[in-house]
Amino acid sequence: MRNILFLLSILVSISVTAQEDADNIKKIYSTSLTNGKSYEWLDHLSNQIGGRLSGSLNAEKAVEYTKEELEKLGLDKVWLQPVMVPRWVRGAPEFAYIETSPGKTTSVNICALGGSIATPSGGIKANVVEVKSLDELETLGKEKIEGKIVFFNRPMQADLINTFEAYGGCVDQRYAGAREAGKFGAVGVIVRSVNLRLDDYPHTGSMSYGDLPNSQRIPSAAISTNDAELLSNMLGLNKDIKFYFSQHCQQLKDVQSYNVIGEITGSEFPNEYIIVGGHLDSWDLGDGSHDDGAGCVQSMDVLRLLKESGIKPKRSIRVVLFMNEENGLRGGRKYAEVAKAKGEKHVFALESDSGGFTPRGFTFDCSDAVFNKVLGWKELFKPYLIHYFEKGGSGADIGPLKDDNIVLAGLRPDSQRYFDHHHAANDTFEHVNKRELELGAATMTALVYLFDKYGTETITDKTELKD
Structure with missing residues (x-):
C-alpha cells in the first residue's frame, strides 16, 4: 500500500507539473498574439533602416536601434560585442x-x-x-x-x-x-x-x-x-x-561592427547560459525582413515574453543579434570565441533564420538520449499546431558553439515561400504576416522556457495534459 501511495503521489506531481507547463505556454502564446512587439520592431528595422549589409551605415543604425530597444526592456545586462567584419559594396546598378x-x-x-x-x-x-x-x-x-x-x-x-x-x-x-x-x-x-x-x-x-x-x-x-x-x-x-x-562592386577594408547582446540573469544557475538569436545583417537588395530581421525581433521578444509572462528563468537567458552571417559568419565565430575564452557554460542555443512564416516546429542537434526526452514535449505544442520535432541542423551563427555539452536547435517555419524572397529585392516588410511572426516568437519562447526549467539532464516526459 505504501508503494502504491508513493507511486500515486509521483503521478499526481507529474500531472500538476504538466498542467503548469501547459498554462505557462498558453500565457506565452496569448501574450505574443495580443501584446507582441516583434512586428513593431521589424517595421522599424525594415522601413526606417532598410537593408543592413555588413559594414554599412544601415548595419550600424540597426546595432544602435536594437541595443536601445533591449535596454527599454529592463534586462539585467545589455552590451555590444565588437567584431571586425568585411565591407563589400555593390556600387552602381x-x-x-x-x-x-x-x-x-x-x-x-x-x-x-x-x-x-x-x-x-x-x-x-x-x-x-x-x-x-x-x-x-x-x-x-x-x-x-x-x-x-x-x-x-x-x-x-x-x-x-x-x-x-x-x-x-x-x-x-x-x-x-x-x-x-x-x-x-x-x-x-x-x-x-x-x-x-x-x-x-x-x-x-x-x-x-x-x-x-x-x-x-x-x-x-x-x-x-x-x-x-x-x-x-x-x-x-x-x-x-x-x-x-x-x-x-568593390571589396573594401574590414570595419568594426558589433554583436548586440541582452541578458536576463538566472535565478538559480546564473553561470549556465541559454541563447536565442538571429543575424542582424542582411543583403542590400531588399530590407531583409525575412532574412533575418524576423529572426532578430522574434529572439528579442523571447526575453520580453518571459518577463511579461511572469517567468523567472533559472538559467541566464541571452538574446544575441549576430553580425555578418551573410558574408563571413564573423559574429557567430566571435561570440563562440569569447564564450570559450571566458569558460562560459552554454547548455542550449536556438536560432531563427528561416523566415517569419508560420512555425512548424524545430530541428535539434543533440544526442539521441536528449532528443528522445525532448520528444516528450510535443504534446505541449500540439494545441498550437507545432508538430515537427526532428534531429537535424540548427543555425549557422550558433554552430561555432557546438560541443558535447550543448543542445543546438533551429526554429523551422513553413519554408515553401521562403526562397521566393531569399536574398532578393522582394524580401520586404509587406511580405511578413504579423500573426505568423508572433506565433514564431511564442514558439521559440515556449521551447526556451522548457529547456530552462528542465535543463538537458533532468528532462522528463510530459505527456499527460489536461485541456
Whole structure:
C-alpha cells in the first residue's frame, strides 16, 4: 500500500507539473498574439533602416536601434560585442543583355554576387557556355571555356518538400562557380538565381574565390529565373549569341561592427547560459525582413515574453543579434570565441533564420538520449499546431558553439515561400504576416522556457495534459 501511495503521489506531481507547463505556454502564446512587439520592431528595422549589409551605415543604425530597444526592456545586462567584419559594396546598378546579332539585344535582370569583383569599366561581352554543375565544367575543360562566360543553370529540385534541401543541392554553383570557372580561363560567370519560383528577381548571396590568384578572378552575377530560362532557350536555338554585363562592386577594408547582446540573469544557475538569436545583417537588395530581421525581433521578444509572462528563468537567458552571417559568419565565430575564452557554460542555443512564416516546429542537434526526452514535449505544442520535432541542423551563427555539452536547435517555419524572397529585392516588410511572426516568437519562447526549467539532464516526459 505504501508503494502504491508513493507511486500515486509521483503521478499526481507529474500531472500538476504538466498542467503548469501547459498554462505557462498558453500565457506565452496569448501574450505574443495580443501584446507582441516583434512586428513593431521589424517595421522599424525594415522601413526606417532598410537593408543592413555588413559594414554599412544601415548595419550600424540597426546595432544602435536594437541595443536601445533591449535596454527599454529592463534586462539585467545589455552590451555590444565588437567584431571586425568585411565591407563589400555593390556600387552602381548592374546592367545586362543578351545579344542575338549586332545591335539586336534583350535586357535581362542580374545582380552581382556578394564578394564578386567588378567587370572592367566597359563591361564584358562574350559567348556563353551553359552548364548544370561544377563537374560538367571540369568535363568541358579549358578548350571550350576559355574566353567565354559560363552560365550555371541548375535549378532547385522542385519535388523536394524540404526547400532547404533543394537549396543545398544547387548553391555550390553560386558559391564556387566563379572560382572553378576562373581556373579554365572563363571571363565571367552568370548563375541562375536560387529560387523555386519563376520571376524577374535576381537573388544575390555570397561567393568565394578561395585561394584563386587575382589574375584568375572573374566577375560573378545572378540572373533571375525567368531570364535564366530565356537565356537557356535562346542558347538552344543559337549557340553563337553573346551575353553582356557590367557591375561596379568593390571589396573594401574590414570595419568594426558589433554583436548586440541582452541578458536576463538566472535565478538559480546564473553561470549556465541559454541563447536565442538571429543575424542582424542582411543583403542590400531588399530590407531583409525575412532574412533575418524576423529572426532578430522574434529572439528579442523571447526575453520580453518571459518577463511579461511572469517567468523567472533559472538559467541566464541571452538574446544575441549576430553580425555578418551573410558574408563571413564573423559574429557567430566571435561570440563562440569569447564564450570559450571566458569558460562560459552554454547548455542550449536556438536560432531563427528561416523566415517569419508560420512555425512548424524545430530541428535539434543533440544526442539521441536528449532528443528522445525532448520528444516528450510535443504534446505541449500540439494545441498550437507545432508538430515537427526532428534531429537535424540548427543555425549557422550558433554552430561555432557546438560541443558535447550543448543542445543546438533551429526554429523551422513553413519554408515553401521562403526562397521566393531569399536574398532578393522582394524580401520586404509587406511580405511578413504579423500573426505568423508572433506565433514564431511564442514558439521559440515556449521551447526556451522548457529547456530552462528542465535543463538537458533532468528532462522528463510530459505527456499527460489536461485541456
